[in-house]
Amino acid sequence: MAYSKKVLDHYENPRNVGTLDKNKINVGTGLVGAPECGDVMRLQIEVDPETQRIIDAKFKTFGCGSAIASSSLATEWIIGKTVDEAMQLNNMDIVEELALPPVKIHCSVLAEDAVKAAINDYRVKNGLPPIAVEEPASQNVNN
Amino acid sequence: MKFPIYLDNSATTPVDPRVLEAMLPYFKEKFGNASSRSHSFGWIAEEAVDYAREQVARLIQADPKEIIFTSGATESNNLALKGVFEMYQSKGNHIITVVTEHKCVLEAARHLERQGAEITYLPVNSKGEIDLSQLEDAIRPTTVLISVMYANNEIGVIHPIREISAIAERHGVLLHTDATQAAGKVPIDVKKEGIHLLSMSAHKMYGPKGVGCLYVRRRNPRVKVTAQMDGGGHERGMRSGTLNVPGIVGFGAACEICSREMKQEAERLSYLRNKLEIALLQIEEVALNGSTENRLPHLTNLSFKWVEGEGLMMAFNKDIAVSSGSACTSASLEPSYVLKALGLGDELAHSSIRFSLGRFNTEEEIDYTIERVTDAVQRLREMSPLWEMYKEGIDLKTVEFRPH
Ligand SMILES: Cc1ncc(COP(=O)(O)O)c(C=O)c1O
Ligand code: FES
Numbered sequence: 046m047a048y049s050k051k052v053l054d055h056y057e058n059p060r061n062v063g064t065l066d067k068n069k070i071n072v073g074t075g076l077v078g079a080p081e082c083g084d085v086m087r088l089q090i091e092v093d094p095e096t097q098r099i100i101d102a103k104f105k106t107f108g109c110g111s112a113i114a115s116s117s118l119a120t121e122w123i124i125g126k127t128v129d130e131a132m133q134l135n136n137m138d139i140v141e142e143l144a145l146p147p148v149k150i151h152c153s154v155l156a157e158d159a160v161k162a163a164i165n166d167y168r169v170k171n172g173l174p175p176i177a178v179e180e181p182a183s184q185n186v187n188n
Numbered sequence: 189m190k191f192p193i194y195l196d197n198s199a200t201t202p203v204d205p206r207v208l209e210a211m212l213p214y215f216k217e218k219f220g221n222a223s224s225r226s227h228s229f230g231w232i233a234e235e236a237v238d239y240a241r242e243q244v245a246r247l248i249q250a251d252p253k254e255i256i257f258t259s260g261a262t263e264s265n266n267l268a269l270k271g272v273f274e275m276y277q278s279k280g281n282h283i284i285t286v287v288t289e290h291k292c293v294l295e296a297a298r299h300l301e302r303q304g305a306e307i308t309y310l311p312v313n314s315k316g317e318i319d320l321s322q323l324e325d326a327i328r329p330t331t332v333l334i335s336v337m338y339a340n341n342e343i344g345v346i347h348p349i350r351e352i353s354a355i356a357e358r359h360g361v362l363l364h365t366d367a368t369q370a371a372g373k374v375p376i377d378v379k380k381e382g383i384h385l386l387s388m389s390a391h392k393m394y395g396p397k398g399v400g401c402l403y404v405r406r407r408n409p410r411v412k413v414t415a416q417m418d419g420g421g422h423e424r425g426m427r428s429g430t431l432n433v434p435g436i437v438g439f440g441a442a443c444e445i446c447s448r449e450m451k452q453e454a455e456r457l458s459y460l461r462n463k464l465e466i467a468l469l470q471i472e473e474v475a476l477n478g479s480t481e482n483r484l485p486h487l488t489n490l491s492f493k494w495v496e497g498e499g500l501m502m503a504f505n506k507d508i509a510v511s512s513g514s515a516c517t518s519a520s521l522e523p524s525y526v527l528k529a530l531g532l533g534d535e536l537a538h539s540s541i542r543f544s545l546g547r548f549n550t551e552e553e554i555d556y557t558i559e560r561v562t563d564a565v566q567r568l569r570e571m572s573p574l575w576e577m578y579k580e581g582i583d584l585k586t587v588e589f590r591p592h
Contacts, residue, residue, distance in 0.1 A: 107499070
């Protein structure tokens with residue numbers, strides 16, 4: 046399967062690869078996927094407590110090129126957004142932006158899950174209840 | 189160096205220019221139907237087929253009459269399993285095969301199960317080897333066929349065909365072997381090795397796609413298979429259909445070249461394979477899959493722990509063509525069943541890459557591959573959360589993942 050230009054770009058020049066200090070109170074960490082499924086994503090956000098804005102985001106991903114590109118794109122999108130805005134992230138926007146084929150939709154789902162898990166981790170750390178996350182759209186029969 | 193470098197010769201091989209040269213006249217002026225008995229067009233085609241039949245037979249020390257041309261190994265394997273099952277129904281309905289066989293053997297076996305066959309699927313150990321006493325114990329009075337591949341297409345492990353045939357012989361059971369990956373790469377002697385049926389395919393040995401054969405022994409014992417297609421009774425009644433003359437000519441030429449060059453070629457390729465393998469095993473946390481004692485000379489299968497195979501391949505697949513056991517590359521979204529049969533965890537199967545070398549690879553290409561793959565592993569590990577955890581000494585078994 047050939048990759049789209051945008052997937053290749055994110056794969057070759059991934060934005061925001063790295064690690065934030067997960068012990069900091071204003072850092073939220075989301076770890077989703079599983080090694081036996083062939084994909085694990087860890088996405089972290091650093092939030093400005095005053096403005097509730099995401100001032101930094103980092104990811105590390107074990108997975109295919111589409112998974113790496115999806116997480117790279119997700120970090121790029123959420124930096125500068127408020128936590129509430131970031132919570133609106135929809136995996137289908139990633140699918141569209143990266144022109145992912147149907148078999149790679151679950152890679153985008155993982156990125157959405159990772160963002161939401163990171164936000165909820167941040168919320169729980171700061172004494173807020175986690176926001177229920179509905180199952181994102183996925184066409185992966187294996188999910 | 190010419191790019192991309194092709195290191196996926198177990199999937200298919202390029203046609204050798206000498207093979208193509210031999211084929212061309214049979215598309216043009218020598219286009220006759222090998223069954224046409226009334227004119228020179230037919231005679232010329234028939235002669236070419238006869239000659240190719242000898243070339244193919246010589247590669248495996250068979251008699252030319254024992255070669256049944258088919259469309260490839262998928263058809264040969266189907267014909268062997270289904271044809272034996274139908275032909276020997278009065279003797280029994282039990283077939284023994286192995287979990288790491290190619291899909292076409294396993295699916296043919298599944299098909300026969302629906303027709304009332306009983307199939308034993310032998311397991312393999314962590315190196316991909318079968319246990320011979322387990323094989324012998326599996327034989328029943330109703331066993332008609334043992335089908336064990338000569339060499340595995342993913343890990344290159346060669347099964348001990350002589351020992352297996354001795355067991356088959358003792359119990360009066362037929363032995364079929366899928367030699368698609370072994371033929372033309374390692375010497376095969378169907379007589380000395382006691383093989384009754386053998387499948388091969390031209391496109392894995394520098395011949396064209398869409399042609400192969402089933403060797404069916406004619407003496408001691410005389411083996412027969414029931415045709416799986418009805419028609420004009422070509423190929424001694426076992427495989428009807430107008431012969432693919434240019435393809436068969438190419439297959440013959442490919443076999444002859446392999447007969448002649450196999451020995452030096454195996455030495456050259458095992459040198460290059462070993463060089464590649466040793467260099468890549470220098471990287472931290474890389475594991476070799478399958479036995480290294482009995483295996484094909486041109487193939488290695490490695491798991492690059494903590495990086496996912498498709499993600500890794502993407503770093504160099506513009507320049508280097510290989511394949512992966514990762515689920516992300518397969519339509520089924522399941523990692524390689526062969527690697528899983530060796531007991532590899534899913535995560536290691538996901539991290540595997542098969543490098544299969546061939547006639548047209550050079551040392552320069554191997555050196556380049558070593559460099560690119562080593563860099564890519566490093567780069568991907570820097571992006572891998574699992575690598576980070578591993579490096580921090582975190583036991584991944586204690587991490588709560590969320591399988592989706
Ligand atoms: C071991 C084995 N058997 C059978 C086949 C099928 O061969 P063909 O492509 O000629 O149908 C292959 C090729 O993929 C193979 O590797
Ligand atoms: S991570 Fe497996 S297909 Fe993307």
